[in-house]
Amino acid sequence: MKIAFPPLCYIIALCTVMFTSCIDTSKATYFNNISNTEFPSEDLQLLEPVIQENDLLSISVNSLNPEASVIFNMPNVSATETSTVSGNTAQASGYLVDQDGFIQFPFLGNIKAAGLTKKALKENITRELERRKLLIEPIINIRYLNYKVSVLGEVARPSVFTIPNEKITLLEALGLAGDLTIYANRDNVLLIREEDGTKKLTRINLTTDELFTSPYYYLKSNDIIYVEANKSKISSTGTARQWLPVVFSALSLTVIVIDLLTR
Template sequence: MQRWTIYNCLFWLIFLTSCGSGRNLVYFSDLKSASANASHIVNEVEPKIMKNDLLGVVVTTTSAESNLLFAANTTTISASGMYEREGFRVDKNGDIKFPVVGNIKLEGLSISEAQKVLERAVDRFVKNPIVTVKYMNFRVTVIGEVNHPATFTVSNEKISILEALGMAGDMTPYGKRENVLIIRENDGQRTTTRVNLNQKDVLNSPYFYLRQNDVIYVEPDKAKAVEYSRSTRSLPVLVAVISGAAVLATALLNRL
C-alpha cells in the first residue's frame, strides 16, 4: 500500500507539470475547408506620404542635363560601402525641397498623386517630364514570438500582416495568433489594435494591410512563461530527486 502511494504521487506530479492548455495554431481556422470563398477587397488603401518619410524621386526627360538637374545633389554611403544618392526627406511642414522648383508639399498624398504634383511642377522648366516616386524607408517591424524578429524594408509599398510574419519566419508555437498587437503612427498619433488571425474577419480589417513604420508584436502565451520560469527550470531536478527517493523507498520496503 505504501509503495502504491509513492508511485501514485509521482505519477500525478509528472502529469500535472506536463499539462498545458492547447493553442489553435491554424490561421483562419473558421474558414470552411470544403468550400471556396470569394469577397471583394475593401480594405486595400494606398499608403499616404507622412512627415519624415524618405522619398526617391527620379525625373526623366529628353535631356540628360535636365535629368541631372532635378536629381538629389547629395550622396550617402550605404551599408555595403557604395555611394548612393540620398532621397528627399519630408520635413515637419510636409514639404520636400526639390531642386530648381523649391518646396513642394507632398504630405497626405499617395505615391501616384505625388508623381502628378511633381510632374506639373517640373513641367514649368522642361516639357513632358516623367516623374517616378517611391518610398525609400517603407519599413515594418515584427517582434515577439516569431522565428526571426527584425525590421524589414518593403520595396513595393504594399505588404499584408501575413507577408510580414512570413518574412519574420512565422510565429513560434508559443505565439498567440488570436491576439496580435499592431502599433501604428499616423498624423502625430500612435494607435494600437489587436487582431485575431484565427478568424477570417481579419482579412477585411484596416490593419490587414500594413503602413510604413508599423510594428507587429506577437505576444507569447502562458506556457512560454511557465517553461522559462525558475521553478520550471528546476523541475527536472525535482522529479529526478523524487524518482530516486521512490526507488530507494521501494527497495527498503522490499527488505521489510
C-alpha cells in the same frame, strides 16, 4: 509481504502527461475551423500610403529632352542606411521630407510632400515643371526608400524590414520574420500604426478568419507588429516551472527509496 510498485519510468511518464494534457493545441495554429470560402480584396488604391515627415523618397524625372532632365536627377545628399528583407544593409539616398513636410527640389525649391500620396505629389511636380516651362511632358516616378515594417516579440527573427514593392500583408511580414514561435500568443497580436500624428493600437486574432476582412490585413509603412508570449512561455520562467525539476527529483528519490525498502 513485498509491495509491488510500478517502474520509475512509468511514474515519470505519467506525471509528464498530467502536466501537458491540458495544452490547447488550437492556440498554436492559425485560422482554426475555416472552411472553403472567399473574401473580397480591398481596393488597393485605398491602401496607398500618405507621405509623412522623415520619409525618404526617390524621385526620377524623364522627358522628351534627356539632357534637360539630367539636372533633376542629380544624386541627393540625404542618405540613410536601410535593412533589406534579405537582412543586408543598403545605403539609400533620396529626398528627405523635413519636419515641416517639405522636400527641396531642384529649381522648384520647397515642395509640400507630407499629407499627399505619391500620385498627388507627382501631379504637383509635373504641373510646376510645365508651368515654369522647365520641361515638356515630364514623366515623374516616385518611390519610397524607407518603406519599412517592424516585427518584434515571439518570432524566429525579429527585425525591421524594408519593403521594395511597397505592399505587404501581415502574414507576409510574419513570414519574413521566420514565423511565430511555438510560444507565441496567436490570438492577441498587437499592431501599432501611426496616422495623423496619433499612434493606434489594434489587437488581431490569428486563430480565426477575422484577419481577412480586417483593414489591417495590408500593412502600411512604419507599422510595428508585436507578438507577445503565451502563458506557457511565461510560466516556463516562473516559480512553478522552476520548481518542476525539484519535484521530479524528489519523486524519483522517493520511488527509489520505496523500492529499496520493499526488497
